[in-house]
Amino acid sequence: MDKPKREAILDLSKYVNERIRVKFTGGREVTGVLKGFDQLLNLVLDEVKEAVQEPEPHVRTLGLVVLRGPTITLLSPVDGLEEIANPFMAQE
Amino acid sequence: LPLSLLNAAQNKPMLVELKNGETFNGHLVNCDNFMNITLREVYQTNAEGDRFWKVKECYIRGSTIKYLRVPDTLLDAVKEEQTRAREAGKSARGSHISGRGGARGGPIRGGARGRGRGM
Numbered sequence: 001m002d003k004p005k006r007e008a009i010l011d012l013s014k015y016v017n018e019r020i021r022v023k024f025t026g027g028r029e030v031t032g033v034l035k036g037f038d039q040l041l042n043l044v045l046d047e048v049k050e051a052v053q054e055p056e057p058h059v060r061t062l063g064l065v066v067l068r069g070p071t072i073t074l075l076s077p078v079d080g081l082e083e084i085a086n087p088f089m090a091q092e
Numbered sequence: 093l094p095l096s097l098l099n100a101a102q103n104k105p106m107l108v109e110l111k112n113g114e115t116f117n118g119h120l121v122n123c124d125n126f127m128n129i130t131l132r133e134v135y136q137t138n139a140e141g142d143r144f145w146k147v148k149e150c151y152i153r154g155s156t157i158k159y160l161r162v163p164d165t166l167l168d169a170v171k172e173e174q175t176r177a178r179e180a181g182k183s184a185r186g187s188h189i190s191g192r193g194g195a196r197g198g199p200i201r202g203g204a205r206g207r208g209r210g211m
Binding site: 008009012025027059072073074075076077079081082083084085086 | 097110112121122123124128129130134135143144145146147148149151152153155156
């Protein structure tokens, strides 16, 4: 009714061949180079590294990976990602 | 109301908290019926509130959102827009319906009953 085709609100074609950070339900976090995607947000990433938190924060490499869309909670490009000091008043 | 409020809030700043406790302060770029959103110029904070990141752009799945906080100024502006839109919609529909209802009342009733009995 609103639109004839459902277009994803995120245009992933601009991230192809760029490194992106993806978080999943379950708390896992991964970065990789986007190679392919579909409407359901299933992704194919290459040179994937997982940022493991338990028990020690370390990185394990996974190579070429297929990420299932339904489990993805967050997606952002690594480019432009920077750690900063507290920009607000201290929050708990 | 919720999704229309969100749609009306495009380009406005807001705070999003996810079920895992992370918070995102940014400007809403787009949203869809699943409440998936894309934000721009985002300040991300982790659940503990001890680490911060600045992210140019991010996409957040609606199913992971705990809540969204919207500035009060935005709330008032959107409320006005909505009441105006509703009144405009109602007055337009009201005039149409009254016109069509009267016209349809006769022919449709007769036609439906006739066809129903025939079938």
